[in-house]
Amino acid sequence: MADQIAVVGGVDTHTDFHQAAVIDTIGRHLATASFPTTPDGYRRLLEWLRLHGDVLAVGVEGTGAYGSEL
Numbered sequence: 001m002a003d004q005i006a007v008v009g010g011v012d013t014h015t016d017f018h019q020a021a022v023i024d025t026i027g028r029h030l031a032t033a034s035f036p037t038t039p040d041g042y043r044r045l046l047e048w049l050r051l052h053g054d055v056l057a058v059g060v061e062g063t064g065a066y067g068s069e070l
Contacts, residue, residue, distance in 0.1 A: 016037055
């Protein structure tokens with residue numbers, strides 16, 4: 001089995017959902033998806049990121065407001 005690629009995630013936070021994107025280490029967009037702002041939604045978001053590769057980092061917008069729980 002080939003080594004898994006490394007990826008970076010980004011999350012734009014909102015009241016009822018968070019919009020997430022994942023790119024590879026040379027900046028190619030791999031996928032975008034929305035997740036509800038619930039504990040289950042947060043778990044699903046992390047699982048989704050990990051499906052794309054080894055997660056190096058995740059940038060989260062609004063950590064003082066809508067993204068604080070994430």
